[in-house]
Amino acid sequence: MSFVVPELVEPVKAFATALGIGLLIGMERERRPDSAAGLRTFSLVAMLGCLFALLEERSGSTWLLAVGLLVIAAAMIASNFSAQQEEQYRGFTTEAAIVVTYGLGAAVWFGYTTLAVMLAIATTVLLYFKAELKQFSERTTAKDINSILQFAVLSLVILPILPSEDFGPYNAINPRQIWYMVVLISGLALAGYLALRIIGARHGAAVLGIFGGLASSTATTMMFSRHARDHADLVRMSAIVILIANIMVMIRIAIVSSIVAPALAMPVVIVFACGIVPGVALTLYSWRILANAGELPMPEVKNPTELKTAFSFALLYAVVLLVSAWLQDKAGSSGLYIVALVSGLTDADASVLSSLRLFNLEKIAGGQAVVAVTLALMANLVFKIGLVLSIGGGKLARYALPGLLAIGGGMAVGLLIV
Numbered sequence: 001m002s003f004v005v006p007e008l009v010e011p012v013k014a015f016a017t018a019l020g021i022g023l024l025i026g027m028e029r030e031r032r033p034d035s036a037a038g039l040r041t042f043s044l045v046a047m048l049g050c051l052f053a054l055l056e057e058r059s060g061s062t063w064l065l066a067v068g069l070l071v072i073a074a075a076m077i078a079s080n081f082s083a084q085q086e087e088q089y090r091g092f093t094t095e096a097a098i099v100v101t102y103g104l105g106a107a108v109w110f111g112y113t114t115l116a117v118m119l120a121i122a123t124t125v126l127l128y129f130k131a132e133l134k135q136f137s138e139r140t141t142a143k144d145i146n147s148i149l150q151f152a153v154l155s156l157v158i159l160p161i162l163p164s165e166d167f168g169p170y171n172a173i174n175p176r177q178i179w180y181m182v183v184l185i186s187g188l189a190l191a192g193y194l195a196l197r198i199i200g201a202r203h204g205a206a207v208l209g210i211f212g213g214l215a216s217s218t219a220t221t222m223m224f225s226r227h228a229r230d231h232a233d234l235v236r237m238s239a240i241v242i243l244i245a246n247i248m249v250m251i252r253i254a255i256v257s258s259i260v261a262p263a264l265a266m267p268v269v270i271v272f273a274c275g276i277v278p279g280v281a282l283t284l285y286s287w288r289i290l291a292n293a294g295e296l297p298m299p300e301v302k303n304p305t306e307l308k309t310a311f312s313f314a315l316l317y318a319v320v321l322l323v324s325a326w327l328q329d330k331a332g333s334s335g336l337y338i339v340a341l342v343s344g345l346t347d348a349d350a351s352v353l354s355s356l357r358l359f360n361l362e363k364i365a366g367g368q369a370v371v372a373v374t375l376a377l378m379a380n381l382v383f384k385i386g387l388v389l390s391i392g393g394g395k396l397a398r399y400a401l402p403g404l405l406a407i408g409g410g411m412a413v414g415l416l417i418v
Contacts, residue, residue, distance in 0.1 A: 015050050017113055018105040021120040022046030025101050028127045029094060042101050045072060049105025057109070065106055072102055097127060144194060150305040151190050155183045166361075169322060178321075181353045182314050184259065186305050188252055189215050209244025214252055218346075220245040221384045225392035232395070236286060239399035243283045246384060246407060247276055250377065253352055257373065261356040267370045267418040272377075274414030278406035286399060316347060321354040324372075328364060336364060336372050344376030345383045351376035367418075374415050381408050 026042030052068035055061075076095050100123055107116040126133070164176040192214025212220030221242050228238035250272040258265035320343045327335025336355070343351040355372035358364045364372075381404060388400050 011054070014054075014109050014113070015047055017117070018046040018050040018108045019043055021104050021108070021116060022101055024120055025097055025124055025127070028124050029097065032094075042098065045098050045101045046105035048072070049102040049107075050109045051105075053106035053109035069099070069102060072098060093127065093130075097123060140194075147190060147193065147305050150307065151183075151186060153307075154179075154186055154305060154310055159183055169325065173318060173321070177357070178314050178318055181260070181317055181357075182310050184256060185313065185349050185353075186310060188256070190305055192216075206244060209241045210248055212241065213245035213248025217245040217249045218380075218384065218387075221387050222391065225387050225396060228392045228396040235392075235395050236399050238392070239396055239403070240283055240286050242384070242388065242400050243279060243286075243403040243407075246381065246404060247279045247283070249348065249380070250276055250407075250411075253348065253373070253377065256349075256352070257356060260353065261359055261369070264356065264359060264366055264369055264373075267366070268373060270418050271370060271374050271411055271414035274417065275377075275407040275410035278410045279403055282403040282406055286403070313347075313350065316343075317350045317353055320350045321357055324354045324358060325363060328358065336368060337375055340372040340375040341379045344379035346380075348376045348380040351379075370418060371415065374411055378408055378411060 022043035022045060023039060025046075026039040029042060030038035048068060049065075052065050056064035076098065100119075104116045104120055104123075107113075107119075159176065159179050162176040162179050164174060166174050192211040209220070212223075224238040224241045228235040231238075254265075254269050254272045257268045320339060324336055324339045327339055336358075340351050340355060343354075352373050355364070355369045355376070359366060359369035385401065385404055388404070389397050392400070
């Protein structure tokens with residue numbers, strides 16, 4: 001015999017979720033001594049939003065939610081005046097959070113529970129990391145803001161207006177798909193670029209290698225090869241940064257591959273993991289015996305979202321795509337592999353993406369795509385080894401080459417496995 005009224009199950013779930021949202025946001029506000037509201041207030045506001053949404057739905061009204069919002073606004077104004085807090089302005093953050101919490105409570109009732117919970121977590125994160133966000137804003141330069149705005153243009157203005165149709169030789173050209181690749185690569189590079197600009201070199205080789213690899217592993221390898229040449233005492237640390245940057249290239253391309261061609265995610269990850277494991281092992285070994293890090297320079301990374309850079313990459317990607325399709329048609333897999341090796345020397349992204357695109361078009365088999373992707377990475381690795389030898393010299397090569405060769409050898413073994 002059930003003691004639960006079936007008609008109340010869903011409403012109880014909705015109000016419980018709204019209560020949880022209020023408690024989550026209110027818990028963060030409770031720890032702020034300057035906050036005018038805490039756990040109880042936010043919990044009540046969330047449930048109030050859910051209640052007004054229920055009443056509006058049941059009554060067929062279209063204004064009850066607005067009335068509830070006005071009631072909350074009036075209560076906040078009255079609270080501020082009664083506490084005489086207008087003389088010490090403490091910002092509008094808590095009031096804005098209360099309005100958001102009210103809206104999230106209403107969204108729960110209207111069936112957007114998952115979205116409401118996600119937004120509640122995002123709201124709590126924004127409130128909690130106040131100091132970090134302020135520091136981020138203070139460290140952001142006009143150039144950084146320009147980069148973010150340019151990325152917004154690439155992704156939110158140009159991408160939606162491009163046609164999504166296949167045309168040209170072998171139906172290989174799709175403007176929106178090409179530009180989507182530009183947005184994907186630019187976004188990852190922008191994340192690394194901003195992290196380098198804001199975090200800086202003060203956190204050492206790991207940060208420089210990780211975000212330098214995201215932004216531009218070639219620029220990072222070149223920069224630290226020069227640094228090793230000019231500073232003999234920092235050769236080993238420069239080698240560590242170079243190794244980490246080249247490990248990050250494989251991680252970045254594995255992520256891109258899983259987004260662009262999910263069917264190839266597993267074999268690509270296996271191949272790259274075979275290269276990442278020995279690379280990480282040798283990096284950790286070098287780190288363990290390193291005595292002094294010294295002062296490290298910032299990699300000279302260009303803004304990855306400049307329109308000129310974006311159009312150049314789109315053109316290169318389209319050319320590599322067409323040449324790969326043509327050689328695949330004329331010379332079979334050997335032609336595809338030649339293009340992967342040649343184009344991968346200077347830009348592995350374009351070569352990798354073209355191979356994944358041809359796989360999605362069913363013009364090449366999965367095995368051929370994985371081989372082409374691996375060859376592009378290996379060619380790019382050979383190019384980096386050339387930079388180390390020609391710029392950094394023998395001393396840097398002594399510390400960096402074992403790791404770089406281990407990465408390449410591991411990928412070769414992984415390719416044999418898959």
